[in-house]
Structure formats: C-alpha cells, structure tokens
Amino acid sequence: MKRVFWRVAVGLLFLPMSVMAEVELKVATWLSPAAAMNKTVLPTWGKWIEEATEGRVKIALVYDLGSPNSLIDLVEDGAVDGAWTYHGYFPGQFKLTSLAELPNHNAGSEAVSVAHWRIHEDYLAGAGEHDGVELVGVFTHGPGQIHMREPLESLEDIKGKKIRVGGGIQSAIGERLGVTGVAAPANKIYEMLTQGVVDGVFNPMSTKTTLKLHEVAPYTLKLPHGMYLGSFGIFLSEDTLDGLSEKDRDAIMAVSGEKLSAMAAKAWADADDYAEGVAREKGNQIVDASDQDLAYFAAVTRDLDQAWVESVKDRDVDSKAALKAFREEAQAYGVGNGQ
Numbered sequence: 447m448k449r450v451f452w453r454v455a456v457g458l459l460f461l462p463m464s465v466m467a468e469v470e471l472k473v474a475t476w477l478s479p480a481a482a483m484n485k486t487v488l489p490t491w492g493k494w495i496e497e498a499t500e501g502r503v504k505i506a507l508v509y510d511l512g513s514p515n516s517l518i519d520l521v522e523d524g525a526v527d528g529a530w531t532y533h534g535y536f537p538g539q540f541k542l543t544s545l546a547e548l549p550n551h552n553a554g555s556e557a558v559s560v561a562h563w564r565i566h567e568d569y570l571a572g573a574g575e576h577d578g579v580e581l582v583g584v585f586t587h588g589p590g591q592i593h594m595r596e597p598l599e600s601l602e603d604i605k606g607k608k609i610r611v612g613g614g615i616q617s618a619i620g621e622r623l624g625v626t627g628v629a630a631p632a633n634k635i636y637e638m639l640t641q642g643v644v645d646g647v648f649n650p651m652s653t654k655t656t657l658k659l660h661e662v663a664p665y666t667l668k669l670p671h672g673m674y675l676g677s678f679g680i681f682l683s684e685d686t687l688d689g690l691s692e693k694d695r696d697a698i699m700a701v702s703g704e705k706l707s708a709m710a711a712k713a714w715a716d717a718d719d720y721a722e723g724v725a726r727e728k729g730n731q732i733v734d735a736s737d738q739d740l741a742y743f744a745a746v747t748r749d750l751d752q753a754w755v756e757s758v759k760d761r762d763v764d765s766k767a768a769l770k771a772f773r774e775e776a777q778a779y780g781v782g783n784g785q
Contacts (some may be wrong), residue, residue: 453766456719469694471495471505471686474517474529479509481656482717483530487710491680494701499694504763518681522578527686530583533677536689542570543677545765546586547615547774548754549747551671553776554785558675559585559711561775563704573761576679580687583680583706586717587650589614589672593663594646595639597731601622601667601739610635615674616648618753622746632657648673651718654725664730669743680706686706 473492484507492505505528511520515536519531533540534547546562553561562584598604605624611617613629620627628644635653638644639662646663647653650672654660666748680702687695716752726732735743755765779785 468501469503469690471503471527471682472508473505474511474520474526475507475509476514476517477655482652482713483710486713486716488530490709490713491701495698498697498701503694503698504630504689510594510614511657518579521681521683524683524685526683528680528682530678530680530761533679534612537613540575540677542566542573542575542677542761542763542765542768543679544585544615544754545570546584546677547674548750548769549615549672549674550668550744550751551621551675551773551776553624553671553773553780555586555588555675555715556708556711556744557776557783557785559612559707560704560779561772562677563584563707564775565772567703569763569771570761573739573763576681578684579681580684581679582682582702583710585678585680585707585710585714586675587678587714588675589669590648590650590674590676591672592646592667593649593654593659593671594665594667595628595642595663596645597665597733598645601735601742604646608643610638610644610647612648615750616625619673619747619751620648622750623743635659636662650714651725652714652721654721654730656717656721660721660725660730662726664725664728666725666732667735667739669735669740670731673743673747678710680710735774 452728475488477483479485488505488507496504508526511517511526516684517531518536520526521529533543545565546558551558565582566581592598592604601623607625608628609620609625610630611620611627617627628638630638635647635657636659639659641649647659649657649659687698722732751769755769758765
C-alpha cells in the first residue's frame with residue numbers, strides 16, 4: 447500500500463498544471479452582451495490569458511452583480527476576481543485619468559489609449575488612485591460627438607440647447623458651449639429624447655446602435671477626433687493575482703497593459719464605424735464639422751488643459767509634463783498606426 451501511495455503521489459507531481467490547478471477568474475461586467483466590451487474585448491482577453499497560461503487560467507463573465515460604480519469595491523472585497531468600469535462614475539477619486547478625456551489630443555482612441563497606459567505607468571501610478579486593485583488596462587471609448595433631435599447649422603447654434611451630459615469633462619465642455627446640461631444615466635437617454643426632455647446628447651457614435659439613437663437623434667455633428675473621450679479601467683484583484691503562480695501572473699500581465707488597452711480601444715472604434723454605417727443606412731444625417739466649427743471648439747475649450755492641471759494639484763505629480771508627454775505619445779503612435 448505504501449508503494450502504491452508513493453507512486454500516486456509522484457505521478458501527481460508530473461501531471462500537467464492545467465489538470466492540477468485550472469483557475470477560472472470571474473470578471474464582473476455590464477452593458478448588453480452585444481456591446482463591444484462583452485462581445486469582443488473581454489472574450490479576446492480571456493483567450494489571450496488561456497493561451498498564455500497554457501490553459502491553467504480562464505475567465506468567465508458575470509453580469510448584473512451591481513451598478514458600474516460598485517464594481518471596483520466588488521473586486522477589492524474579493525466578491526469577483528476582476529471587473530471594468532468608467533472612471534467618471536467615481537467623482538473625486540480618479541482625477542488623473544481624466545487626462546485622457548481632454549479635447550484637442552488630435553489622435554484616435556487607440557492612440558490615446560496606448561498613451562493613457564504609458565503615461566499612467568511613467569507619471570501617474572505613484573499617486574495611488576487605483577490602490578486596492580491591480581490596474582491591468584486603461585482605454586477610452588470612441589470620440590464623443592453631438593447627436594440631436596433637430597439639425598444644427600453650426601456648432602455655435604448649440605447654445606441654449608438642453609443636452610444630456612455624462613459629467614466630468616463632458617459637463618465642462620457643455621458649459622463652454624453654452625448648453626443647458628441635463629444629468630441622467632445612459633439608460634434614460636432614449637426616453638428623454640423621445641419625450642423632448644433634451645434636445646440632444648454628447649455620446650460616441652456606437653450609441654447610434656447600442657442606445658438606438660438613430661431612431662431619436664438622427665442628426666449628428668461629427669468632429670474628426672470628437673469633443674472628448676471617456677476613460678475606462680480594467681482591474682484584477684490583488685489577492686487573486688497573489689494566489690497564482692509567478693509564471694501565470696507574468697503571463698497574464700504580458701497580455702494585459704498596453705496590449706489590452708490598444709485592443710479595447712480598437713474594438714470600441716470598430717463599433718463606432720459599424721454604428722455610423724447603420725445610422726446612415728437608416729437615413730441619419732451625419733455632417734462633418736466645418737473648419738469654422740473646429741476653430742470655435744478649440745477656442746472655447748482651450749482653458750481645459752490648465753483647468754485639469756489645477757484640479758490635480760493634490761496628486762503630487764508633474765501634471766504639465768504628463769500632459770505634454772501624453773500628447774506626444776498619442777500623436778506619435780497615431781502617425782505610425784493611421785490614428
């Protein structure tokens with residue numbers, strides 16, 4: 447019996463790790479299963495993780511665990527192993543990440559997202575805004591555009607209009623454009639537009655399909671790089687990562703970070719392109735902003751850079767250097783990658 451025991455024990459030592467310790471990471475998510483994040487980004491990342499760990503680690507998406515502004519707490523408390531959310535849902539906590547949301551970066555969302563990760567690592571991580579969880583990716587949605595119930599002759603004509611805004615940079619831009627900002631969750635936008643509570647909304651093009659804006663806001667004024675970009679983070683539990691082998695931790699991080707950030711932004715940009723095509727097929731009028739519109743927008747938003755610098759003074763980072771480096775990284779990446 448002793449010989450049998452030791453043969454079994456020795457045999458177990460040589461079993462593949464995928465047999466001995468397969469781990470499934472539960473990642474909390476939101477939005478519909480058809481959204482780019484759930485249809486493309488997280489499944490692709492999960493495939494990368496499974497391949498990188500030779501099948502030892504997989505992910506499983508978990509819906510409806512809580513509102514987006516509760517998901518970081520769920521990760522930190524160990525209720526789930528990972529999650530993603532919008533930084534703007536945490537006013538006062540994530541000041542530095544709003545760097546990516548500023549207008550006038552003159553680069554696409556993928557380029558901005560790569561810069562977002564690099565500058566976070568080089569300048570911002572030490573401020574500890576993500577303490578309690580492991581940040582594994584940062585990205586932005588596509589350019590925020592203006593979607594209206596009725597057409598605008600020019601950008602200046604938006605003055606006095608009632609516009610649903612999502613807070614943060616969006617609200618600051620709305621103030622400078624002279625709109626009456628109306629705060630409301632995204633799931634109320636369709637109803638508000640239908641009932642005429644608002645005249646329009648600031649949102650990325652993808653919401654033409656995901657929120658069915660093509661039905662209720664068929665007129666869009668489109669800026670080349672939008673008015674703003676929304677900053678999102680992808681997180682993993684520190685305890686979960688500590689429970690993995692060093693080999694698997696390193697493998698996961700190798701397919702996260704900049705690689706994950708770029709892939710996420712590209713998926714959202716692709717969703718924008720698809721939604722714009724659908725909207726045009728449905729008869730929506732999507733008009734490119736004129737040179738006069740762009741000059742006006744640049745002028746009224748020029749002070750936002752300094753406003754951001756002032757807002758993060760308590761974070762003990764070189765914010766001016768970070769902003770300068772951010773734009774240099776985004777524009778250099780954009781030139782090399784058609785962004």
